[in-house]
Amino acid sequence: MPYYLEKNESFSEGIKRIGLEQNNMAIDALANDDSLHSGIHKARKHFKKLRALYRLVRDEVGHNIYKEGNVFYRDLGRKLANLRDITSRIETVDLLQELFGNMVNQEAFEVLRSLLEEEREAIREEEVEEENKVEDAIELLRQERNRFLELPVRDRCLKNTMASLHRVYQRGYKGFHKSLGNPSVEDMHEWRKRVKYLWYHYRLLRQGWPRVFRAYKKETKVLADFLGDYHDLALLMEKMESYQEHLPAEARKVLSALASSHQHELLKKARKAGKLIYAEPPKAFIRRMREILDGNLL
Numbered sequence: 001m002p003y004y005l006e007k008n009e010s011f012s013e014g015i016k017r018i019g020l021e022q023n024n025m026a027i028d029a030l031a032n033d034d035s036l037h038s039g040i041h042k043a044r045k046h047f048k049k050l051r052a053l054y055r056l057v058r059d060e061v062g063h064n065i066y067k068e069g070n071v072f073y074r075d076l077g078r079k080l081a082n083l084r085d086i087t088s089r090i091e092t093v094d095l096l097q098e099l100f101g102n103m104v105n106q107e108a109f110e111v112l113r114s115l116l117e118e119e120r121e122a123i124r125e126e127e128v129e130e131e132n133k134v135e136d137a138i139e140l141l142r143q144e145r146n147r148f149l150e151l152p153v154r155d156r157c158l159k160n161t162m163a164s165l166h167r168v169y170q171r172g173y174k175g176f177h178k179s180l181g182n183p184s185v186e187d188m189h190e191w192r193k194r195v196k197y198l199w200y201h202y203r204l205l206r207q208g209w210p211r212v213f214r215a216y217k218k219e220t221k222v223l224a225d226f227l228g229d230y231h232d233l234a235l236l237m238e239k240m241e242s243y244q245e246h247l248p249a250e251a252r253k254v255l256s257a258l259a260s261s262h263q264h265e266l267l268k269k270a271r272k273a274g275k276l277i278y279a280e281p282p283k284a285f286i287r288r289m290r291e292i293l294d295g296n297l298l
Contacts, residue, residue: 003049004206005297010155018204019053019148022046027141030134037087040080040134047073052200055168059160060153072144076137086120089239092232100258108251115243158298162290168197170282176274179267185234188267192227195277199224208293223273230266233259 001021005014026046033039050073058066090113097109175191183191202217237259240252280288 003200004204007207007297011157011161011298012151012153012155015053015057015153016148016151019050019151020145022050022053023141023145023148026050027138030138030141036131036134037084041084043137044077044080044084047077048196049200052197053204055197056161056164056201056204057151057153057157058167059163060157061151065151069147072140076140079133080137082123085235086116086123088232089236090116090120092229092236095229096233096236096255096258096262099262104254104258108248108254111251112240112243112247112255115246116239156298158290158294161293161298162286165201165289166282166286168194168201169278169285172198173278173282173285176271176278179271179274183267185231188227188234188270189231191274192224192231195220195224195227195274198277205293205297208297212292219273220277223270223277226266226270226273230263230270233263233266 001017003018003022005011005018009017023046026043029039029042029046031039033042051070054061054066054069054073093109093113093116097106101109172191172194175187175194178187179191199217199220202213202220206213206217237256240247240255244252
């Protein structure tokens with residue numbers, strides 16, 4: 001079933017349906033995927049969708065219920081993160097090599113990739129422990145299913161839903177304006193999270209105005225990808241520093257310069273996209289969303 005509210009279902013039914021489906025899909029990914037890494041990667045995506053769902057009903061269900069659900073999926077994702085994180089670093093090296101491989105000595109990329117591959121193999125050797133974590137996660141997810149059936153969500157809760165959406169947009173709006181100065185890596189990471197939540201909310205609410213929301217979510221996803229690549233480069237540079245005695249200084253210098261240069265380009269692209277996505281002040285944005293969704297989905 002789709003990750004959006006259907007017009008032929010009530011708001012409360014839709015929220016509960018999506019929550020149960022995403023939770024069950026996470027279980028299926030962990031229990032039945034041929035690859036442990038792939039299953040964890042898919043499950044963590046479902047966790048992020050569930051956290052966005054809780055954010056959309058935050059003001060309707062109350063802070064305590066929201067916090068319990070959000071923290072549950074956040075912590076579960078963190079417990080399963082190791083293998084995916086190191087794979088992401090390898091993918092970032094591949095991206096840099098694709099972009100700049102014809103400009104510098106290939107050996108720098110190969111040495112760094114080898115170090116990352118060694119670390120990934122060490123993590124894979126601990127797969128017995130990882131499998132135990134997966135089994136524990138599956139059991140916790142099974143226990144969590146009933147929580148969605150008990151969510152105190154009303155069918156007519158436009159005011160509270162708009163308050164939740166306003167919060168997500170406002171934080172992204174602030175993140176965009178912070179990016180116009182001299183943002184830290186943490187500033188950019190925080191902005192990325194807010195952008196991704198807005199993207200998920202556009203997906204959830206798309207039936208409110210399908211053609212328009214389709215464009216909103218497409219462009220917001222582009223921005224989220226720019227910010228995701230920016231953050232991956234920051235984490236790769238951090239990882240390179242931890243390899244100091246194993247990664248030759250010249251290779252580290254060259255790769256850091258390439259990563260920094262590409263980060264700068266991504267920042268420019270993110271600012272350009274953010275200027276459009278966050279063109280409206282939060283109050284104007286939420287007035288428009290209320291007009292679109294009132295009597296439609298809510």
